[in-house]
Amino acid sequence: MTQTSSQLIQARVLTRHRVRVNDGYCLRYMVKTPSGPAVLDVAEGDFICFCHQQDLPRLQTMGARFHHSRMLELKSFESQPVAAVYLSDYRAVSELTRMATDAGIPLFESDIRPQTRFLTERYINLDLKGEVTELGQLGSLKHYQLHRAKTGLLDLPLRAVSFDLECSMSGELYSAGFYSDEKSCVLMVGEGPETRTVINEAGEELDCELIWFADEKSLLEGIVDWFTEYDPDLIIGWAVVTFDLALLHRRAQIYGMTLLLGRAQTPLAWKVADKFRPETLELPGRVVLDGIDWLKAAFYQFDSYSLEFVSRELLGEGKAIDKVDDRGGEIGRLFAENKSALAFYNLTDCRLVWDIFEHTQLFDFALARSRMTGLELGRVGASVAAFNHLYLPHLHRAGYVAPQMSDFGGLESPGGYVMDSLPGLYKDVLVLDFKSLYPSIIRTFLIDPKGLVDGLLEPEEDSVPGFLGARFSRHNPILPGLIAELAQMREQAKSDSNAPLSQAIKIIMNSLYGVLGSKGCVFHDARLASSITMRGHEIMKQTKVWIEEEGYRVIYGDTDSTFVWLEQGASDADKLGKQLVERINNRWAERLNQEFGLVSWLELEFECHYQQFFMPTLKGSDQGSKKRYVGIKSTGKGQELIFKGMEQVRSDWTPLAKQVQLELYRRLFAGEPLDEYLLLVSEKLTAGQLDEQLVFSKRLKRNVADYTAKSAPHVKAAQILAEQTGDSRHAKRGSRIKYVMTTKGAQPVECQTAPLDYDYYLQRQIRSVAEPVLQVMKLNYDKVVSSQLMLI
Incomplete structure (x- = not known):
C-alpha cells in the first residue's frame, strides 16, 4: 500500500480491537468521522505490564516470553522502581502471570488490554483528534495509520436502527424488522407483493417496505445486505444480543454461513463459543445497545422488563398483538395466515424500542457515559474499568503504577449510617440531604489511593487523618481533583438542561466509593473505604446534634438524609428548612477549617417538606423500623403520597395489597x-x-x-x-x-x-x-x- 502525506483527523471511536497483521499485531479502531466511517491502525500492539526492577532478572531466568523491557522512573506503591515489560500476545501474558504468581513476584497492570491502554494514556474517552497517513481501503472503509492522538470533542450524529427478529417456537426465522427515523423495513420469508405499507388484523396501517425471501437462508443473506446498505453505527433492540444476534448466529451456523454484519466485511462473532452475552460480542464498527441493560444502567426500575410492560409504563402503548402471554403461538398463526399483520407486529416492536430510547434519552445517556468514563460505547456496568480509565493516566504522571490486586477482598468498611427511628405519626417533617455525600467527603478530606501512600510517608501533622490508621497527603491528590472536575461538569450540565449528561456524571461520582470498597478493584483498601463511610457516620451524628441544638427534633437519619420534626409547626416550612441548612453548612465550614485546615465541600440541602409523615414500627415490636416510611407532600401536581421501602414499591406483592395500603394511608392522613x-x-x-x-x-x-x-x-x-x-x-x-x-x-x-x-x-x-x-x-x-x- 502506498502511504500518503500526513493529515489531521477527528473521529469518534465506536469499537476497539487488537488484530494480527503480517508477523505482528496492531491496534485497530473502527471510528466515525465527519466524512463517514473509517479504520485507524496503531502500529504498536504490544501488551505492557510492570514489575519491580529488582525482579526483572528473575523473570528473565525463569524463561518468561517478553521480547523487550525498559527501566522507568515510575515506582510502585511500595516505593520501589519498576520496569515495563512488553509482550506480543495474550498467551505470553498468561504465562508470565502464572510464573510470577508461583514465584511470588508482583506484576502490575497486567490486565489492561493494549487497545484500551493506548486511549487511557492519552486521556481519550469517546472522541479523538490526531495525525494520520492514508493506507488505502479496508473493504469499503478508508484506512489510516494513526501516529499521534489526543482527546477531542465532536458534535457528530450517529446513524441508528432498531432491530428485531420474529421466529417459530423452535427458532426458525420468519422475519426481520428494521426501524429508524430514516427508514423502515421488514424482510419476510414467503411470497407476496412488494408493498410500502403493512396492515394488521384490525385494519391499521404502517408505512413500511415489505420485502419477500424464498426461504430462511435467503432471509439471512437479505439481513446481511440490509446492514451493508444502510450501514448503521448503532443497533438497538430488546435483548438484542442475547436473543436476536445470538439467534442469527445459530441459524447461520445451520447453513454454514458467515454473517458479515460488521464494517469492512467483518463477521458477527463471539469471543467465547456459545456464550451469547454483550461482553462476548464481536461486531467491528457497530455499537449494540440493549434497551433492558441501558434502562437499568440509567437507574430506571420496573416490575417487569418485558417490552410489553415497559412500553406501556413509559409510552402508554404495547405490542401489536392480542394474546401477549401466548405471543409464540400468535406469531406462528400470523406467519401462516396473515404475514402482513406479522410484519406490522414485527415493525411495531422495533418502533416501541426506538420510542423508549427517545423518551428516556438513552442515546444521549450512552454517549455521555462513554465520554465521561472512557468505556467502550455500548458497554454497561464496568465501574472498576471506568475508575481505572479516569485515574491511571494521572497516577502515571504522578510517578506511580497501580498496585497489584490485594489478597483480601470484600468490603471491610461499615455501610452507610442508619439512625434508630422514632416511630409514629407526625406533622411537618423536613428532609435535609447532603448533596453527593461520599464524593463530597472524598473531596473535602482528600481521600485518595496515591494520597494514602504519600500521606503515610509524611509527618503526621502535615497530613489529613482518616480512619483505621489512614493519613492522606495534602499535596496534589488525584481523586479529589477528579471529583471537583466532575462536580463542575455536572453543574454545567444542569445549567444547560442536559439531563442525560447530568445523570451520567451523578452515577459515576456515586460509584467511586463502591469501587474503592470492591474486591475487584486493585485500589481496594479498607482504610480508603472506611475513611469515607466512617467519616459519613461522624458527619451524620454531628449534624443531628447541631440541628437539635437549634431546637428541633431529629426522628430518623439514613446515609445522607436527616428527618427533622417541627414539633411546633411552621407557617413557612420551606423557608425554615433553607435557613437551617445554611446554618449547618456554615458550622461545618468553620469546624473543618479550624480542626483540619480544610475547605468544606459538604453541602446540606433542603430536600422536601412532608405535611404528614408516618414511621412504622418493626413487626411485633415497639422499635422503629429503618428504611421504611410514608409521607405526603405538595408537588406541582397537588398532594402526593411517597412510599419508601413499603410493600407499595415491591414487585412481589399482590395488586390488592398495594391498593389497600395506598388507600389506608390516604385515609390515615x-x-x-x-x-x-x-x-x-x-x-x-x-x-x-x-x-x-x-x-x-x-x-x-x-x-x-x-x-x-x-x-x-x-x-x-x-x-x-x-x-x-x-x-x-x-x-x-x-x-x-x-x-x-x-x-x-x-x-x-x-x-x-x-x-x-x-x-x-x-x-x-x-x-x-x-x-x-x-x-x-x-x-x-x-x-x-x-x-x-x-x-x-
Whole structure:
C-alpha cells in the first residue's frame, strides 16, 4: 500500500480491537468521522505490564516470553522502581502471570488490554483528534495509520436502527424488522407483493417496505445486505444480543454461513463459543445497545422488563398483538395466515424500542457515559474499568503504577449510617440531604489511593487523618481533583438542561466509593473505604446534634438524609428548612477549617417538606423500623403520597395489597375511618369479588432445578406450570411466573385447580399492610375483620 502525506483527523471511536497483521499485531479502531466511517491502525500492539526492577532478572531466568523491557522512573506503591515489560500476545501474558504468581513476584497492570491502554494514556474517552497517513481501503472503509492522538470533542450524529427478529417456537426465522427515523423495513420469508405499507388484523396501517425471501437462508443473506446498505453505527433492540444476534448466529451456523454484519466485511462473532452475552460480542464498527441493560444502567426500575410492560409504563402503548402471554403461538398463526399483520407486529416492536430510547434519552445517556468514563460505547456496568480509565493516566504522571490486586477482598468498611427511628405519626417533617455525600467527603478530606501512600510517608501533622490508621497527603491528590472536575461538569450540565449528561456524571461520582470498597478493584483498601463511610457516620451524628441544638427534633437519619420534626409547626416550612441548612453548612465550614485546615465541600440541602409523615414500627415490636416510611407532600401536581421501602414499591406483592395500603394511608392522613374500609375489603375478598387482584407475579432468578429449597411459592408454581404444559421454558431463569395461593398451596394461574385460599390473603397480605396503620389508631386487625374470618 502506498502511504500518503500526513493529515489531521477527528473521529469518534465506536469499537476497539487488537488484530494480527503480517508477523505482528496492531491496534485497530473502527471510528466515525465527519466524512463517514473509517479504520485507524496503531502500529504498536504490544501488551505492557510492570514489575519491580529488582525482579526483572528473575523473570528473565525463569524463561518468561517478553521480547523487550525498559527501566522507568515510575515506582510502585511500595516505593520501589519498576520496569515495563512488553509482550506480543495474550498467551505470553498468561504465562508470565502464572510464573510470577508461583514465584511470588508482583506484576502490575497486567490486565489492561493494549487497545484500551493506548486511549487511557492519552486521556481519550469517546472522541479523538490526531495525525494520520492514508493506507488505502479496508473493504469499503478508508484506512489510516494513526501516529499521534489526543482527546477531542465532536458534535457528530450517529446513524441508528432498531432491530428485531420474529421466529417459530423452535427458532426458525420468519422475519426481520428494521426501524429508524430514516427508514423502515421488514424482510419476510414467503411470497407476496412488494408493498410500502403493512396492515394488521384490525385494519391499521404502517408505512413500511415489505420485502419477500424464498426461504430462511435467503432471509439471512437479505439481513446481511440490509446492514451493508444502510450501514448503521448503532443497533438497538430488546435483548438484542442475547436473543436476536445470538439467534442469527445459530441459524447461520445451520447453513454454514458467515454473517458479515460488521464494517469492512467483518463477521458477527463471539469471543467465547456459545456464550451469547454483550461482553462476548464481536461486531467491528457497530455499537449494540440493549434497551433492558441501558434502562437499568440509567437507574430506571420496573416490575417487569418485558417490552410489553415497559412500553406501556413509559409510552402508554404495547405490542401489536392480542394474546401477549401466548405471543409464540400468535406469531406462528400470523406467519401462516396473515404475514402482513406479522410484519406490522414485527415493525411495531422495533418502533416501541426506538420510542423508549427517545423518551428516556438513552442515546444521549450512552454517549455521555462513554465520554465521561472512557468505556467502550455500548458497554454497561464496568465501574472498576471506568475508575481505572479516569485515574491511571494521572497516577502515571504522578510517578506511580497501580498496585497489584490485594489478597483480601470484600468490603471491610461499615455501610452507610442508619439512625434508630422514632416511630409514629407526625406533622411537618423536613428532609435535609447532603448533596453527593461520599464524593463530597472524598473531596473535602482528600481521600485518595496515591494520597494514602504519600500521606503515610509524611509527618503526621502535615497530613489529613482518616480512619483505621489512614493519613492522606495534602499535596496534589488525584481523586479529589477528579471529583471537583466532575462536580463542575455536572453543574454545567444542569445549567444547560442536559439531563442525560447530568445523570451520567451523578452515577459515576456515586460509584467511586463502591469501587474503592470492591474486591475487584486493585485500589481496594479498607482504610480508603472506611475513611469515607466512617467519616459519613461522624458527619451524620454531628449534624443531628447541631440541628437539635437549634431546637428541633431529629426522628430518623439514613446515609445522607436527616428527618427533622417541627414539633411546633411552621407557617413557612420551606423557608425554615433553607435557613437551617445554611446554618449547618456554615458550622461545618468553620469546624473543618479550624480542626483540619480544610475547605468544606459538604453541602446540606433542603430536600422536601412532608405535611404528614408516618414511621412504622418493626413487626411485633415497639422499635422503629429503618428504611421504611410514608409521607405526603405538595408537588406541582397537588398532594402526593411517597412510599419508601413499603410493600407499595415491591414487585412481589399482590395488586390488592398495594391498593389497600395506598388507600389506608390516604385515609390515615385525611382522618377518615380505617375499619369500615378494611371490613368492606374483607367482605369483597371472601365473596370472590377481588380474585383478579390476588395474582402474584415473580421472576425466577435461576433455573428451578438450581434452587436448593423448593418451598418458595413461585418456584413451586413454575415447576407445576412446566410439568403441566410440557414447556420447560417456564422453569428457566428469567421466566416470570404468575400464580395464586390456593387451599393446596401455590398454583400457576394457567393451571389453577384448587379454590383460592382467602384466609391466606387476609392474614399474609391484608394484615401485613394494615397492622402498622391500625397500631397508630389503636385498632385491632382481628376485631376489624373478625366477622369475615368466621365465615371462611
